[in-house]
Amino acid sequence: MQQGALHGFRETPNGVPIMHLSFTDDSELFGNATVDEAQRVVDVLKVYVWGSSQEIDMSKSLIFFCSKTTKLSKKEIEKTLGNQCKEGFGKYLRLEEDFGHSKKVVFEEVRDKIKTRMAGWAEQFLSQAWKEVLVKVMAMAMPNYAMSCFKLPIGVYSDIEKAIRNY
Incomplete structure (x- = not known):
């Protein structure tokens, strides 16, 4: 984020960006819908896996896009993050x-x-x-x-x- 590669989510234009939320063994990551930003997320996740010796189960991962994201961008980002990711809404903590x-x-x-x-x-x-x-x-x-x-x-x-x- 300090290098400008990840942007997070801002509630207001001048607000502090939210990069992630963590709950027990789950995390939500926020960012711009670009292939470059998706690749930075993959890089960060690889460092996490290496440092923690934990695996990330991408089959349990979801991607949420804003309504303005094009279908082409969605497909490219899904490919970058791993084709097992799904688009759509689901349940979290029931x-x-x-x-x-x-x-x-x-x-x-x-x-x-x-x-x-x-x-x-x-x-x-x-x-x-x-x-x-x-x-x-x-x-x-x-x-x-x-x-x-x-x-x-x-x-x-x-x-x-x-x-x-x-x-």
Whole structure:
């Protein structure tokens, strides 16, 4: 970055560039959509592999392009980074990465998982005490990660509370 080969992402024109975000054993890298910058990323990753003795599984890697990136540039960058990389949106830590216009749609999956899990519990012959334990330990803990990262829409909260009450 100091040499001007990598640019990162700036929230504002004068803001500090963000080059990467790291989470446990995952990383997100930011840069301009050019073949030169992609080659610099490959060079940095090779140094990381050499220095850490860890391998990078490119089959689990995704490339996200802005809408202004041409198809030709996308193909060249994918080739530079390794043809196992995929373009598109997926999940990260069990949440959809693309929020689109509606967060409620993304978090419906969290709500649906809770409902599905509780439906399975309903089929079992459990005492009231065990049902209460399951609700407190499992159902109320399932949305914790999503809630720690994002402010869930009030409709999702209401749906989860309603499912727990109905159980």
